[in-house]
Amino acid sequence: GATPPVTTIPGTAVKTAERLRDKALHDDTGYRIVTSLTTEVGPRLAGSDADQRGRDWAIAKFKALGFDKVYTEPVTYPLWVRRSEHGAIVAPFPQALVLSALGYSAGTPKGGLTAQVVRFDSLDALKAAAPAAVKGKIVYIGYRMQRAKDGHDYGMGSAVRVTGPAIAASKGAAGYLLRSAGTDAHQRIAHTGVTDFEDPARAIPAAALSNPDADQLERILAMGKPVTVKLDLDCGVVGEYTGANVIGEITGRKYPDQVVAIGGHLDSWDPGTGAIDDGAGVAIAMAAGKLIGDLPRRPDRTIRVIAFANEEMGLWGGRAYAAKHADEVTKFQLGTESDFGAGPVWRMSASVKPGARDAIGQIAGVLAPLGVTYDVSKPGGGGSDLSQMHGKGMAALSLTQDGTHYFDWHHTSNDTLDKIDPKELAQNVAVYAAFSYMAAQADGDFGSATGAFAGDGAGE
Amino acid sequence: GATPPVTTIPGTAVKTAERLRDKALHDDTGYRIVTSLTTEVGPRLAGSDADQRGRDWAIAKFKALGFDKVYTEPVTYPLWVRRSEHGAIVAPFPQALVLSALGYSAGTPKGGLTAQVVRFDSLDALKAAAPAAVKGKIVYIGYRMQRAKDGHDYGMGSAVRVTGPAIAASKGAAGYLLRSAGTDAHQRIAHTGVTDFEDPARAIPAAALSNPDADQLERILAMGKPVTVKLDLDCGVVGEYTGANVIGEITGRKYPDQVVAIGGHLDSWDPGTGAIDDGAGVAIAMAAGKLIGDLPRRPDRTIRVIAFANEEMGLWGGRAYAAKHADEVTKFQLGTESDFGAGPVWRMSASVKPGARDAIGQIAGVLAPLGVTYDVSKPGGGGSDLSQMHGKGMAALSLTQDGTHYFDWHHTSNDTLDKIDPKELAQNVAVYAAFSYMAAQADGDFGSATGAFAGDGAGE
Ligand SMILES: [Zn+2]
Ligand SMILES: [Zn+2]
Ligand SMILES: [Zn+2]
Ligand SMILES: [Zn+2]
Numbered sequence: 043g044a045t046p047p048v049t050t051i052p053g054t055a056v057k058t059a060e061r062l063r064d065k066a067l068h069d070d071t072g073y074r075i076v077t078s079l080t081t082e083v084g085p086r087l088a089g090s091d092a093d094q095r096g097r098d099w100a101i102a103k104f105k106a107l108g109f110d111k112v113y114t115e116p117v118t119y120p121l122w123v124r125r126s127e128h129g130a131i132v133a134p135f136p137q138a139l140v141l142s143a144l145g146y147s148a149g150t151p152k153g154g155l156t157a158q159v160v161r162f163d164s165l166d167a168l169k170a171a172a173p174a175a176v177k178g179k180i181v182y183i184g185y186r187m188q189r190a191k192d193g194h195d196y197g198m199g200s201a202v203r204v205t206g207p208a209i210a211a212s213k214g215a216a217g218y219l220l221r222s223a224g225t226d227a228h229q230r231i232a233h234t235g236v237t238d239f240e241d242p243a244r245a246i247p248a249a250a251l252s253n254p255d256a257d258q259l260e261r262i263l264a265m266g267k268p269v270t271v272k273l274d275l276d277c278g279v280v281g282e283y284t285g286a287n288v289i290g291e292i293t294g295r296k297y298p299d300q301v302v303a304i305g306g307h308l309d310s311w312d313p314g315t316g317a318i319d320d321g322a323g324v325a326i327a328m329a330a331g332k333l334i335g336d337l338p339r340r341p342d343r344t345i346r347v348i349a350f351a352n353e354e355m356g357l358w359g360g361r362a363y364a365a366k367h368a369d370e371v372t373k374f375q376l377g378t379e380s381d382f383g384a385g386p387v388w389r390m391s392a393s394v395k396p397g398a399r400d401a402i403g404q405i406a407g408v409l410a411p412l413g414v415t416y417d418v419s420k421p422g423g424g425g426s427d428l429s430q431m432h433g434k435g436m437a438a439l440s441l442t443q444d445g446t447h448y449f450d451w452h453h454t455s456n457d458t459l460d461k462i463d464p465k466e467l468a469q470n471v472a473v474y475a476a477f478s479y480m481a482a483q484a485d486g487d488f489g490s491a492t493g494a495f496a497g498d499g500a501g502e
Numbered sequence: 503g504a505t506p507p508v509t510t511i512p513g514t515a516v517k518t519a520e521r522l523r524d525k526a527l528h529d530d531t532g533y534r535i536v537t538s539l540t541t542e543v544g545p546r547l548a549g550s551d552a553d554q555r556g557r558d559w560a561i562a563k564f565k566a567l568g569f570d571k572v573y574t575e576p577v578t579y580p581l582w583v584r585r586s587e588h589g590a591i592v593a594p595f596p597q598a599l600v601l602s603a604l605g606y607s608a609g610t611p612k613g614g615l616t617a618q619v620v621r622f623d624s625l626d627a628l629k630a631a632a633p634a635a636v637k638g639k640i641v642y643i644g645y646r647m648q649r650a651k652d653g654h655d656y657g658m659g660s661a662v663r664v665t666g667p668a669i670a671a672s673k674g675a676a677g678y679l680l681r682s683a684g685t686d687a688h689q690r691i692a693h694t695g696v697t698d699f700e701d702p703a704r705a706i707p708a709a710a711l712s713n714p715d716a717d718q719l720e721r722i723l724a725m726g727k728p729v730t731v732k733l734d735l736d737c738g739v740v741g742e743y744t745g746a747n748v749i750g751e752i753t754g755r756k757y758p759d760q761v762v763a764i765g766g767h768l769d770s771w772d773p774g775t776g777a778i779d780d781g782a783g784v785a786i787a788m789a790a791g792k793l794i795g796d797l798p799r800r801p802d803r804t805i806r807v808i809a810f811a812n813e814e815m816g817l818w819g820g821r822a823y824a825a826k827h828a829d830e831v832t833k834f835q836l837g838t839e840s841d842f843g844a845g846p847v848w849r850m851s852a853s854v855k856p857g858a859r860d861a862i863g864q865i866a867g868v869l870a871p872l873g874v875t876y877d878v879s880k881p882g883g884g885g886s887d888l889s890q891m892h893g894k895g896m897a898a899l900s901l902t903q904d905g906t907h908y909f910d911w912h913h914t915s916n917d918t919l920d921k922i923d924p925k926e927l928a929q930n931v932a933v934y935a936a937f938s939y940m941a942a943q944a945d946g947d948f949g950s951a952t953g954a955f956a957g958d959g960a961g962e
Contacts, residue, residue: 081721084597092597137544137552137775140915229689230774230915254918258775261541314690315597315718455600455690458714 049398049486051405058483059408059476062333066472067412072329073464075103076322076384080315080459087312088352089121089283096308097288100324100349104290107332109347110340111293114286115366117351119358120242121283122146124312125276129219129249132156132270135262141219141249142232142313142454143275144203145355146239150217150247154274155180157216161263165202168209177214180271181206182263184221184256193382193445199223200235207237207248217273218248221256225449226456230254233453234311236355242279249275285309285351287359290328292335294344294482301346302481303377303436304330304474307353307360307427314457318448322462322470323380323425324349330474334482341482343375350427353381354453360427368434368492376481376488377432378439379425383452384462385444386469388413390477391420393498394437395489401480402439402488408476412469414441423500432495437488440500441473509858509946511865518943519868519936522793526932527872532789533924535563536782536844540775540919547772548812549581549743556768557748560784560809564750567792569807570800571753574746575826577811579818580702581743582606584772585736589679589709592616592730595722601679601709602692602773602914603735604663605815606699610677610707614734615640617676621723625662628669637674640731641666642723644681644716653842653905659683660695667697667708677733678708681716685909686916690714693913694771696815702739709735745769745811747819750788752795754804754942761806762941763837763896764790764934767813767820767887774917778908782922782930783840783885784809790934794942801942803835810887813841820887828894828952836941836948837892838899839885843912844922845904846929848873850937851880853958854897855949861940862899862948868936872929874901883960892960897948900960901933 051059079099086096097114104112122145129139160179162168168176168183185202187195200223207218222233232252239245251259263269288308294300306323310316331347350359367374376394390409392402399418406416423429424438432438451457481488489495511519539559546556557574564572582605589599620639622628628636628643645662647655660683667678682693692712699705711719723729748768754760766783770776791807810819827834836854850869852862859878866876883889884898892898911917941948949955 077721081718082595084595084718135542135544228916228918228920230691230918231689254916254920257920258541258544258918261537456688456714458688458690458718460688460714460717 047397049401049484049488051401051480051484055480055483056404056408059480062479063408063472063476066333066475067468069333069468070464071332072325072467072471075328076317076325076462077459079321079324080317084315085312086308086310086316088285088309088355093285093309097286100288100308103328107328108335109290109292109331111291114288116284116286117359117362118282118284119352119355120279121281122279122355123277127249128274130272131262132272134267139255140230140232140252142234143277144234144248144250145236146245146279147237147248147275147277148245149278150273150275154272155217155247156270156272159263159269159271165206168206171213173213176210178216180217180219181210181215182219182259184260186221187223187225187449189225189446191444191446193448196223196449203235203250204238207246208239208244211244211246215246217246220250222250222252224253224452224454227253231454231456234313235453247273247275249273287351287363288349290331290347292331292345293340294342295340296342298344300343300373300375302343302375302478303346303348303428304478305348305350305379305428306381308349309352309354311354311453313455316457317459318383318457318461319452320381322384322467326380326470326474329471330478333475334479341479343482345478345482353427357427357430360430363427364430364434367431371435371492372490374431374436374490376437376439377424377428378441379428380470381426382443382445383448384467386413386466387441387443387473389415389417389442391417391440392422393495393500398488401484405477405480408480409473412472414473421498421500432500435490435492435494437490507857509861509944509948511861511940511944515940515943516864516868519940522939523868523932523936526793526935527928529793529928530924531792532785532927532931535788536777536785536922537919539781539784540777544775545772546768546770546776548745548769548815553745553769557746560748560768563788567788568795569750569752569791571751574748576744576746577819577822578742578744579812579815580739581741582739582815583737587709588734590732591722592732594727599715600690600692600712602694603737604667604694604708604710605696606705606739607697607708607735607737608705609738610733610735614732615677615707616730616732619723619729619731625666628666631673633673636670638676640677640679641670641675642679642719644720646681647683647685647909649685649906651904651906653908656683656909663695663710664698667706668699668704671704671706675706677706680710682710682712684713684912684914687713691914691916694773695913707733707735709733747811747823748809750791750807752791752805753800754802755800756802758804760803760833760835762803762835762938763806763808763888764938765808765810765839766841768809769812769814771814771913773915776917777919778843778917778921779912780841782844782927786840786930786934789931790938793935794939801939803942805938805942813887817887817890820890823887824890824894827891831895831952832950834891834896834950836897836899837884837888838901839888840930841886842903842905843908844927846873846926847901847903847933849875849877849902851877851900852882853955853960858948861944865937865940868940869933872932874933881958881960892955895950895952895954897950
């Protein structure tokens with residue numbers, strides 16, 4: 043039919059959404075899903091044997107949860123493997139270092155790489171450094187992240203990890219070390235994560251030290267004598283791999299080809315079991331879809347739950363998805379992904395057409411009792427992988443979780459099930475179920491159109 | 503001279519002890535010592551290259567701190583080495599396990615040991631088990647320690663670790679796993695520690711799982727299907743090693759051959775840098791001796807600071823020390839060792855002759871402003887290594903530290919400098935400096951005599 047200028051959500055849909063919300067709060071479907079994934083599959087490094095087991099698990103789980111349609115879409119990416127990793131201070135005070143190789147890190151030569159450490163106070167200082175100061179050395183940067191609800195220190199923390207190695211490499215560095223981009227100042231556990239060594243030919247060995255190991259290295263560097271470190275990293279890109287996004291749908295009754303897109307990413311870093319990153323996101327979206335599927339009748343539009351492939355090494359699943367579906371962006375009613383742990387959602391914001399602001403307000407009204415505040419001044423970015431569909435023009439929300447402790451465990455062996463509070467997870471499911479259902483039942487759209495939100499600042 | 507029936511501490515000595523106490527509270531000698539040891543030597547597994555570096559460090563540090571006499575006494579023990587350790591669940595859900603081989607653990611055969619896991623609810627249940635239920639399997643016990651100021655759960659926690667492996671071995675078990683004896687319920691870090699596999703011929707592979715890994719294993723076991731685990735431990739006893747206790751003395755002016763004995767142990771487990779266990783103890787005793795040495799004149803009796811060898815694998819330094827010095831036990835005025843972390847001392851108790859209770863009361867009076875309560879109902883055990891001299895008849899104190907968080911980090915990679923609060927460490931130095939000085943200046947003795955305190959219950 044003709045699209046009305048102002049989108050609204052019928053009162054009956056609001057009531058159903060409120061019941062869905064209240065039911066989800068006392069439902070353990072999400073927690074059972076993330077327990078199953080992290081226990082029965084465990085770590086799911088993209089391209090590993092466990093990656094395949096993760097897809098098998100997701101297909102089986104969607105089916106067991108009663109989704110109407112379950113399918114996969116291939117995603118191809120470079121295959122990076124981690125076999126082993128060791129580090130040590132060689133001189134002046136020999137001792138082991140706890141570290142983790144970064145995604146796309148090169149391996150070290152057989153027998154390891156031994157070189158002097160040169161410290162820079164910041165990424166800017168490294169950028170400004172003369173190549174002669176860096177050449178042949180192991181660059182170290184010690185940026186310290188502090189805890190914050192919105193995790194804002196990860197902006198710099200991730201920049202030091204993602205972009206630092208290539209900058210060091212471009213100046214001739216032999217290797218790269220950083221203080222982990224993590225807020226667990228006292229845990230001897232390293233935080234891995236990706237670098238922008240897209241071209242393996244440019245990659246050098248790069249690793250993150252645990253916070254206490256960074257303290258130790260800095261203490262020794264501060265003594266002023268040359269410090270030599272040995273890195274022994276057996277890792278690297280070994281070819282190409284084709285995995286898949288796994289998708290489950292609760293098929294819309296009226297407009298089956300119009301979709302509300304939610305999801306999480308199925309892959310995880312290998313040291314942990316990927317509970318908060320991003321088993322939680324997968325579980326939240328799957329459980330929301332399942333609860334909607336349990337209603338007496340199917341929603342007007344399709345609820346599409348996407349378990350993305352290889353988010354961790356550069357949004358591969360999200361980019362493949364957006365490339366494949368860009369030309370049908372108008373069929374994406376509204377979307378967002380959960381990928382910031384399992385803490386409660388406390389804020390929502392949206393990038394939608396002006397005529398859909400009232401409907402967003404209606405959604406906000408249903409979410410408010412969950413502790414969610416609607417910030418009209420911010421855009422909605424769609425989360426990690428779905429940011430790519432938003433970039434194509436999909437109307438999107440941001441549902442911001444409390445990330446105070448997210449970076450204590452993020453990308454470490456400590457990302458395990460015990461970090462998830464079942465009640466907080468259920469709050470997330472309530473948020474996703476309620477908003478998804480309301481978007482599916484809306485009388486009108488949210489403004490998805492090719493390039494519609496290019497200027498909203500969500501990508502910044 | 504003739505020993506008076508009632509021992510007292512002269513008023514001038516009490517005043518000097520009060521000044522020592524107050525000075526120590528604002529002195530950072532102890533923190534500088536433990537920083538130096540944990541940074542410049544780092545981990546100090548008994549018999550390792552770092553063990554020798556630790557002795558060199560201790561000798562140099564005693565000299566730098568102005569001790570009058572610095573010497574070593576040899577200690578010989580089995581040399582156990584840890585080369586590498588890996589574990590994994592093989593079936594039904596393959597994934598890596600974070601674990602640490604236990605002291606004196608046997609290594610696994612080349613290619614690893616793969617066997618089914620059999621769980622017992624307690625050490626008693628394992629003791630009661632029929633060998634047929636255990637034979638060829640990997641025994642698992644999942645005792646959970648809770649935090650406590652006095653760390654009392656370590657009684658059972660250490661029993662499961664120390665005695666469990668040999669019980670399992672005696673019933674034909676192929677291997678042994680326990681939930682770490684640690685109170686860090688959410689840290690993916692394993693707690694190592696010794697077993698009673700004194701005879702390597704009886705040893706089987708034995709390791710501790712981190713708490714979250716134990717959770718995971720238990721979750722999978724609870725599903726009721728057979729669970730297979732692979733252990734790959736490259737470790738074992740490879741011979742004998744002779745290290746040494748390192749001893750520094752502030753020589754007594756009046757009675758140089760009468761000693762107040764304090765100390766800590768110089769060795770540490772290898773995953774951490776041995777900050778709380780027991781760099782702190784070494785630092786507390788060294789700093790106390792140093793502050794006494796800084797007084798305008800030497801104390802009446804000698805302050806002997808002992809940095810013991812290989813406490814961790816069975817009190818080897820303490821036992822060697824007691825064997826060598828048993829026949830001169832009457833020359834040990836009073837003694838105790840610090841080996842429970844770096845938390846503040848909150849309680850003191852003593853095993854002394856009745857006529858020395860008043861003097862202990864005087865010491866308690868000086869320590870009271872530090873927050874130390876004198877419990878007259880408890881014995882004084884002398885701490886870990888010096889418990890052996892106490893067993894020979896040395897009058898001894900117990901200076902009980904707040905161990906609420908001690909078992910969060912004990913015997914793990916997390917035992918690092920950042921876990922020590924400099925102010926709390928200084929409180930310990932104040933306690934040791936004040937009591938040691940008062941004992942050295944006492945008019946009379948504390949009742950040390952061969953076998954004097956055999957029935958005091960300190961060893962229980
Ligand atoms: Zn993620
Ligand atoms: Zn991530
Ligand atoms: Zn100890
Ligand atoms: Zn210990």
